[in-house]
Amino acid sequence: MDTFSTVISSSIQLLVQDLDAACDPALTAMSKMQWQNVEHVGDQSPYVTSVILHIKQNVPIIRDNLASTRKYFTQFCIKFANSFIPKFITHLFKCKPISMVGAEQLLLDTHSLKMVLLDLPSIGSQVVRKAPASYTKIVVKGMTRAEMILKVVMAPHEPLVVFVDNYIKLLTDCNTETFQKILDMKGLKRSEQSNMLELLRQRLPTPPSGADGSSSLSLMAPTPEQESSRIRKLEKLIKKRL
Structure with a gap:
């Protein structure tokens, strides 16, 4: 039984790594943007669209193949959130310097990603199911931290x-x-x-x-x-x- 569990865990981790790697170029693009030159807040940035595209392309396939073992799909979602969110925050810190408007755009981008991650377990599905509380808690905690970081960046540093x-x-x-x-x-x-x-x-x-x-x-x-x-x-x- 231990061997079986190890194989399952390793397989799930490989799926996570594959999706994680697909999102890496988008996060790199985010960190290389000239955020101090952003002049107005618009729709979500291209890197966000890219991340969402990869999620929509991959997650439904993984979910369908794990339909008979829902708990493993939940494990996949949790592992992906625990991997992607810290990586996103790491790249967020690389976005420097940031103007006030640039920080506002990043805050909107972060909100978009937060909403997509919250919807990840049922994304692309005709049957909308409430995400497991354990998963939602991870996403809310991690992405809220990213939002708070940006709110501090947006703050005047005096007094x-x-x-x-x-x-x-x-x-x-x-x-x-x-x-x-x-x-x-x-x-x-x-x-x-x-x-x-x-x-x-x-x-x-x-x-x-x-x-x-x-x-x-x-x-x-x-x-x-x-x-x-x-x-x-x-x-x-x-x-x-x-």
């Missing part, structure tokens, strides 16, 4: 205390390494980063409480009015594509 506190609040797994990657994405010079990193180290042991009014300021823009306007625009663009 420093507000920026650092909101980083700690939005990214529960926050650390200096991730923080520095985000500062690189924002295009900040090393001389600017040193003070911010030191401030983060000071505040990490005692994350800001809800009573601290400054930490509740939005990351999306310096003022509530600008924040509301930007969020409304993003929501409209997202709804157009749903």
